[in-house]
Amino acid sequence: MQDHAIQERPAEQDSAPEYDLRQIDCDPNFWYPIAWSHKVRPGKAFAARYAGHPIALIRPENGPVYALEDRCAHRQVPLSKGMVEGDCIKCCYHGWAFDRAGKCVTVPYLNKEGVGRPVKSYPCREKSGLIFVFPGDPALAETVPLPQIAQVENPEFKTRRFYPRLKCHYTFMHENLMDMNHQFLHRRQMGSITARFMGQDKGENFQEARYSFARKGGNQPLAEALIFGKHRDIEGQEQPVEEIVSIRTTYPYQTLQIHDKDGDLVMDLWVAYVPLGADQQGTQTFGLLSVKKPKWGFLLDLAWPVLGIFTNRIFEEDKEVVELEQKAWRELGGDHNIEVFPIVKALRALLARSGVPNANARPLKKG
Known part of the structure; x- marks a missing residue:
């Protein structure tokens, strides 16, 4: 089982953001x-986005995928609507062709x-079934490692x-x-459970919190029992620590890991939140x-649809509530959140110092 002691760090790391946190953009140098x-x-192209930047992903019939600005240098028509020919992408409009470095190699009628002028290219990598781009300074791309992604x-x-x-x-x-502490939101899916804070770790680029959960009422959900095994019902007594849930933001990614009472990893979640829109709202x-496979692996296969339904319902509840938070931010004209949980205060400080205030960022009033 993990150490529950709080690792002390300099107090200035937890200082409040100087700007409205919802106006701090992601650092593009990741x-x-x-x-x-x-x-x-x-042999196809695909339209994607990072914040306000349209990006065309091109996969030749042979060779790795690459990324270009999704605008032809000629008339700004999306390159993702074009035709892949050899190692190049040809704009659908006039047939201007661009190579993987963004250089215009052909203006066919001249x-x-x-x-022709070039288009912007982005460093591009592929890992664990995902295509990554480096939207910041391309000179830094080789110095920044790709993240470790779940299992x-x-x-x-x-x-x-x-x-x-x-x-x-x-x-x-x-x-x-x-x-x-927001498990009350999921009471219809999870029953009545209480989060118990078990400790934290933090540093310049990360914040971690650890919890266990005590069931106060309601039955254990089937999907939960299939993953962790059935928890014992202890009438009138505090439920013992069965698992440790560790949530960690290592900027800009987030993970959630669950270890059982023997310290074995049974679930590993990795998430990236990619901003959309010029204002990143x-x-x-x-x-x-x-999810760790049980001794009889077919049991997890049988339970997989149930787990999918269960997690989707949890995500939908989270989606609704964070969108309501964003709606309130717009209506009130800024961040009026009153945060009291030290872990979230430290997380907000991490996000503030790691991100980049945008052109509209408003300094917060002190006091």
Whole structure:
């Protein structure tokens, strides 16, 4: 079982954001997933986005996928509507052709080099069924590692994808998952349970909180029992610690891991929140949930549809409430949240110092 002691860090790390947190953009100097690998077929192009930037993903019949600005340099028509020919993408309008570096290699009706202008290219990588781009300074791409993603490559686990799109700023999603005190929201799915805070760790680029849960009423959901086993009912007594749930934001990604009472990993969730829109007030989620296979693996296969329904219902409840938070932010003209939980205060400070205030960011009033 993990150490529950709180690791102390300098107090200034938990200082309140200087700007409205919902006006702090993601730092672009990280790898962000923008599409599932299976969506980008050989010999085809695919339209994706990061924040306000349209990006065309191109997969030649041979060779790795690459990423270009999704606007032809000629008339700004989306390159994703074009035709892949060899290693190049040809604009659907006039047939201008661009290579994987964004260089215009052909303006067919002029038949000479050096005529067409280039388009922006993005560093692009593929891992664990996801296509990542590096939207920031391309010179930094080689120095920033791709994230470790759940247990996708581990044959002892079964993994499912989820990808809800939300009408809210990405910071609401980090807060939602980190703060397990919101289980009251899921009472219809989970029954009456209480989160018990078990400790934290934090550093310059991460915040972690650990919890266990005590059931106060209602039956254990079938999907939960299939993953963790049936919990014992102890009439009139506090439920013992059966699992430890660890939620960690390692900027800009978030994870949730569950270890059983023996310390074995039984569930591993990895999530990236990719901003949408120039104001980043929308979010595309890319998540991978890995569940440890039981001794009789077919049992998990049989339970997989039930688990999918259960997790989808939980995500839908979270989606509704964070979108309501965003709606309130718009109506009130800013962030009026009154936060009292120290873990979320520390998380907000992490997100504030790690992100980039946008052009409209308003300094917060002190006091």
